Amino acid sequence: MGGTTHSSTDPFPPLLDVSDVTRSFPGVRALSGMRLDLRHGEVLALVGENGAGKSTLMRLLSGVDQPDTGRFLLDGREIRPSGPGHARSLGIGIIHQEFSLVPDLTVAQNLFLGREPRRWRWFVDRRALDRRAAELVAELGLPLDPDAPVATLSVAHQQLVEIARALSHRPRVLIMDEPTAALDADEVETLHALIRRFQGPNTGVIYISHRMDEIRRVADRITVIRDGRYVATRAVSTTSTDEVVSLMVGRAVATSTAPAPTRVARRPGPVVLSVRGLSTRGLLRDVSFDLHEGEILGFAGLMGAGRTETARALVGADPSTGGTVEVRGRPARIRNPAEAAALGVGYLSEDRKRYGLLLDHDVGTNITLAALASRFATAGVVRRRAARTAAQGYVRALGVRTPSLDRPVRNLSGGNQQKVVLARWLARDCDVLIVDEPTRGVDVGAKEEIHQLLEGLANDGTSVIVISSELPEVLRLSDRVVVMSEGRVTGILPAAEASQEAIMRYATLRPENTGTPPPDRDAPGDQYRAGAPEPTAPEHGREARP
Structure with missing residues (x-):
C-alpha cells in the first residue's frame, strides 16, 4: 500500500479529523x-x-x-x-463526481479559471496561461491538449481536466x-x-x-x-x-463478477437491429453488427475506440456520414433520439447530467417524461394519477432513494440519478435499450440490482446493448461482445470465448492492419472476423477468436 502508515498510538494528530x-x-x-x-x-x-x-x-x-x-x-x-x-x-482540494467545467473555454482556461496570469491589471496573459497549462499537463502526464475547448472533449478527458485543476492548487x-x-x-x-x-x-x-x-x-x-x-x-x-x-x-451481497446462469442459457431470437457500414466524420468507419431479440450485446474498447460514438450515431444524436440501419428488417433513417424512441430504440447516455435528466424537475416527471404520450395520455390529456402510480412503482423496483416523487432530481445522489434515467426508459417500454456506462457511480448493491434488471429485460425479450469501461461488467452481462479500436469493429466474441485477455487483444489492434469482411447475414450471430486478413467461411455458430 502507498503512503505512510500510522498506528493508533501515534503522538501526532490526524491530518484531518472530522467529529460529530x-x-x-x-x-x-x-x-x-x-x-x-x-x-x-x-x-x-x-x-x-x-x-x-x-x-x-x-x-x-x-x-x-x-x-x-x-x-x-x-x-x-x-x-x-x-x-x-x-x-x-x-x-483542501476536491474533485467532484459531477463536473464544474466551463464548456466554451479551453482546457488551459479551465485549469486556471479565476487565477489567470495577467499583464498590467485587466488583461489576461494568454501566452503565460498556455505555458503554465502545458507545464502542468506535462508534469501530470495527462493526454490533454491545453488549447482544446472543453466542450469537444469526451467525458473521460473532462474528468482528467477536473483532476488536473484540483492538483494545480497543491x-x-x-x-x-x-x-x-x-x-x-x-x-x-x-x-x-x-x-x-x-x-x-x-x-x-x-x-x-x-x-x-x-x-x-x-x-x-x-x-x-x-x-x-x-x-x-x-x-x-x-x-x-x-x-x-x-x-x-447491512446485509450479505454477492460480489462475484461471474456470468449468471440465465445469461449462458439464453438463446437469442431473430435480428431486431441491423447496422451496416455506420460511419461518422473523423472517427467511425464501417461499423457493422446485428442485435438479436432477447440478447445482451456488450461493447468494449479503450478510451476513444468509438463505443459511445457508435451509440450516438445510431440514435441520431450525432450525424452519420454513411451506413444503414434496419429495425426489425425495415430500413430506418434516424435523425434524432426522439425518432429513435418512436421506433422503440432507447438510449441512456453516459453523461446523465447533460443529456439524461431535467435536473430542476422532480423525480416523477423525469421517470414518466418519455412515456407520457404513449402510455399515460388519452386523447391528448395526461392521466396524472396513472403516471404517478407507475413512477412510484419504478422507484420501488429500482430502489431509488428519495423522500418523495416530488423531490428535484438535482438533489439526489449520482447513483440515484442514474436509476431515475434507467427508470425513464423502462417506462417507455423500448424494444431496444442502449445503456452507456449503466452503473457509473453506482454502489455495489445497486450495481447488482441493475445487472439483474438488465438480464431480466433480456430474458423477457428486450434487446440490450451495454457499453461499459469495466470489462468484468461486460463479461458479466453479455451474450456477445463487440470490441472496437480507433473507430472500427475489430472483433465480435461469443460469451464462451470472451475473456479480459481476448478483449484486450482485439481492443489494441490497429484497424488498418485488419481485414473487414462483411458479416454472414444467414448465421445466427455476426460471423464477423474483423481480425482476419480476408473473408472466410467460419464454422456455423462461431465467431472471431484472438
Whole structure:
C-alpha cells in the first residue's frame, strides 16, 4: 500500500479529523454524528451505498455547504470552510463526481479559471496561461491538449481536466469523489500513479469509489458509512471485500463478477437491429453488427475506440456520414433520439447530467417524461394519477432513494440519478435499450440490482446493448461482445470465448492492419472476423477468436 502508515498510538494528530458532524435538508437528515480521520501520508477510502452521505460530507469539507453541528480539525486546528475558495486556501482540494467545467473555454482556461496570469491589471496573459497549462499537463502526464475547448472533449478527458485543476492548487488534503467513473484501465493507472506521487508526510487523500478492486490497490484504510452515520474503519490489508460490502449495505451481497446462469442459457431470437457500414466524420468507419431479440450485446474498447460514438450515431444524436440501419428488417433513417424512441430504440447516455435528466424537475416527471404520450395520455390529456402510480412503482423496483416523487432530481445522489434515467426508459417500454456506462457511480448493491434488471429485460425479450469501461461488467452481462479500436469493429466474441485477455487483444489492434469482411447475414450471430486478413467461411455458430 502507498503512503505512510500510522498506528493508533501515534503522538501526532490526524491530518484531518472530522467529529460529530450533522447536516439536514428539508425532509431528510443526510448526516448524523459523522466522523472520520485521515492520517498523514495515507489514502483513506470512503465507501457507502448511494445516498449514504459521502458526497454531502465532501461538500461540507469543501465549503459548498455548512454543517449544522460538528467540527473539522486540520493538523489539530479547527477549520470551518466558508466556501470552495476558502477551502482551497486552507489546503483542501476536491474533485467532484459531477463536473464544474466551463464548456466554451479551453482546457488551459479551465485549469486556471479565476487565477489567470495577467499583464498590467485587466488583461489576461494568454501566452503565460498556455505555458503554465502545458507545464502542468506535462508534469501530470495527462493526454490533454491545453488549447482544446472543453466542450469537444469526451467525458473521460473532462474528468482528467477536473483532476488536473484540483492538483494545480497543491492541496494538502485531496478529496476524490468517484474519480475513475469515466476512465478506462490505462487512465485509471495514470490516476493511481498521480496519487502515489501526491502522497507524502504532509498530504493525504480521501478516495470515494464503488470499485473495490481499485480501493484495494490504492487505499490504506476504508471508512464505511451507512444512512448518514459512521459504521466502521478497517485496514485494507486485513479486510475482505465481502466484509466491506456487508458493512455498507447491512446485509450479505454477492460480489462475484461471474456470468449468471440465465445469461449462458439464453438463446437469442431473430435480428431486431441491423447496422451496416455506420460511419461518422473523423472517427467511425464501417461499423457493422446485428442485435438479436432477447440478447445482451456488450461493447468494449479503450478510451476513444468509438463505443459511445457508435451509440450516438445510431440514435441520431450525432450525424452519420454513411451506413444503414434496419429495425426489425425495415430500413430506418434516424435523425434524432426522439425518432429513435418512436421506433422503440432507447438510449441512456453516459453523461446523465447533460443529456439524461431535467435536473430542476422532480423525480416523477423525469421517470414518466418519455412515456407520457404513449402510455399515460388519452386523447391528448395526461392521466396524472396513472403516471404517478407507475413512477412510484419504478422507484420501488429500482430502489431509488428519495423522500418523495416530488423531490428535484438535482438533489439526489449520482447513483440515484442514474436509476431515475434507467427508470425513464423502462417506462417507455423500448424494444431496444442502449445503456452507456449503466452503473457509473453506482454502489455495489445497486450495481447488482441493475445487472439483474438488465438480464431480466433480456430474458423477457428486450434487446440490450451495454457499453461499459469495466470489462468484468461486460463479461458479466453479455451474450456477445463487440470490441472496437480507433473507430472500427475489430472483433465480435461469443460469451464462451470472451475473456479480459481476448478483449484486450482485439481492443489494441490497429484497424488498418485488419481485414473487414462483411458479416454472414444467414448465421445466427455476426460471423464477423474483423481480425482476419480476408473473408472466410467460419464454422456455423462461431465467431472471431484472438
